Amino acid sequence: MDVDAEEGTLLKFAPFQSTVDEGFWHRLSSLKLNKLRLDESPMPITGFLAPCSHKQVPSRLTLLAESLPSEDQKQSSSLPATLNQGNRNRCPVPGILYNTNTLEGFNAIDRVSLLETEAKKIWDDIHNGKVEESSSVLLRFMVISFAELKNWSFCYWFAFPALMLDPAARVVSLRSASQCLSLEQAESLSSACNEWQNLNLDVTAGVLFFLVCIASDSRVTLRHLADWEACMDDGQKVLFGFYDPCNVPYPGWPLRNYLAYICIRWGLEKVHFLCYRETRGFADLGFSLIGEASISVSPEWKTRDCTPKAVGWEVNKGNAKPNFISLAKAMDPTSLAISSA
Amino acid sequence: MVLKQKIHEAFKGAVESITSHRTVSAFKEKGVLSVNEFIIAGDNLVSKCPTWSWESGEPNKRKPYLPADKQFLITRNVPCLRRAASVEEEYEAAGGEVLLDNEDNDGWLATHGKPRESKSDDNENLPSMDTLEISKKNTKKNTIQSIPSYFGGEDEDNIPEMDELEDVDNLIETDPATLETPYLVAHEPDDDNILRTRTYDVSITYDKYYQTPRIWLTGYDESRMLLESKRVLEDVSQDHAHKTVTVEDHPHLSGKHASIHPCRHGAVMKNLIDVLMSRGGEPEVDKYLFLFLKFIASVIPTIEYDYTMDFDLGSSSS
Missing domain, CATH: 3.40.140.70 (Ubiquitin-like modifier-activating enzyme ATG7 N-terminal domain)
Structure with missing residues (x-):
């Protein structure tokens, strides 16, 4: 892994x-x-x-x-x-x-x-x-x-x-989420993810992709993509999370367009992401992945006409x-x- | 056999249409569930095992005595790594637990804890599947034959000719950032060394006539194509494959699906409940489906659907 x-x-x-x-x-x-x-x-x-x-x-x-x-x-x-x-x-x-x-x-x-x-x-x-x-x-x-x-x-x-x-994203690191987080962070993330599943049952929009905000006291909250700027202002560590359908130690397909979105919308060149996976319907951080990707696309790529x-x-x-x-x-x-x- | 089944279905349908559904609880006395109890037990299953969910099914098949959004329970995309027959053989040959020989060697036990557990650990206390009055004659592999795939194989001739591909630049095959899927498996039907990951959609409906839950199976092969019902039988314990499992119209979905016939479900559940009560436990009706699924695991031992591993049926007093 x-x-x-x-x-x-x-x-x-x-x-x-x-x-x-x-x-x-x-x-x-x-x-x-x-x-x-x-x-x-x-x-x-x-x-x-x-x-x-x-x-x-x-x-x-x-x-x-x-x-x-x-x-x-x-x-x-x-x-x-x-x-x-x-x-x-x-x-x-x-x-x-x-x-x-x-x-x-x-x-x-x-x-x-x-x-x-x-x-x-x-x-x-x-x-x-x-x-x-x-x-x-x-x-x-x-x-x-x-x-x-x-x-x-x-x-x-x-x-x-x-x-x-263009050019394609490169991987800086990619490993099991439980290896990347402290015990407190992992516990807080698990319960935040399980809660997120239930919280969003009535709102179908915005569930599949979300922000993982890790505060300095290890408390983890999940937020909607639209809150990105607010999260940055709070000075929290932010991971771009998504529901990952994939079962192998590589990110699943949804990350591709997600990276394009992050790169265009927020202009990031280093992206920390969470591939969220479950076991028996509950968060499994040993199975989930946390990674860092580096993106350096040509400037033309980001223009809307391209x-x-x-x-x-x-x-x-x-x-x-x-x-x-x-x-x-x-x-x-x-x-x-x-x-x- | 088929005619008999049809006549029985017609009879059952007629009885169901004129009788009202059960409203008085007979869960402890007869091992059966009222409609309300089915909903209570289903709600509890969904909350403890979130891979299960309630669904409404085809609108024209909706049963008026069940809420529109809680017609039946389903869990989709459940892995089934091995054929039930091969597990039974290896289990017998090794006289117990068997390590599955997948490449990762990550120690999957063929017993998978659940189905065999109930036979080995609790053998003295829990009623065995013999209560289903099924003889053990057909346990051998000869009941399993390799049948050409329902949708491939013999039908191969009917596949229309496709134009050869001239445009390849839009295919993920040629894209360096696309992971080559390492989990594609070969398709030799008779090579037992190949790990064949089938998947199943398992659903639980309420059978008004027998007043018990009823299990339905929809199988998909390694390339995610529908499995013919005959091949679904390979994943049913050979004690049951040709006896308690029938292929019928699903009460809420399109098409014909394999189902475990519920005629003895009430009696088996009653036995299990009696055993629990004799141990001083007080069975609770919301746990009915956990006990039911544990019992069903002995019929479909290799289909790895979820039910809580360490449930305690009812509050044990001692």
């Missing part, structure tokens, strides 16, 4: 992983048949995320039936918004779905420019202050798909756009290709008719 020896090496980020619940495809199919029909316009969807809570597997960005609007507009406007609240295991992340009518259309999608478009939205949200209102826009994602409803099969590909710092390069198409089974799923057995009308009889 100690990367101190390799001081100055490139900071690497573990990519996001996606999973799609069966319910998502069921709802997409019925939306397509009954409402969207041949409409190919991009559709806003919601992904769900939680900090890593099992050491053996990373957390994943999950699509559920609730990721899509309900067919019945009346229900969609009132219910999901309220029912998604208060679920700490389902932090909402904004995404967009490009569902094409044909396989040819799917193959013809210009993935490079689509990724650029989404990355530009993140870039703009950093510049216009939207991140402070709702930090989850830093995790904006995209799915392209083709639903073959004749045989209930689906082609899909996720992208998690990440702005590329459109930085982005990466992020998901690698599936080690290859750059879309995922394919067939739900014929689950969606076959004959078997469905029998089971619903």
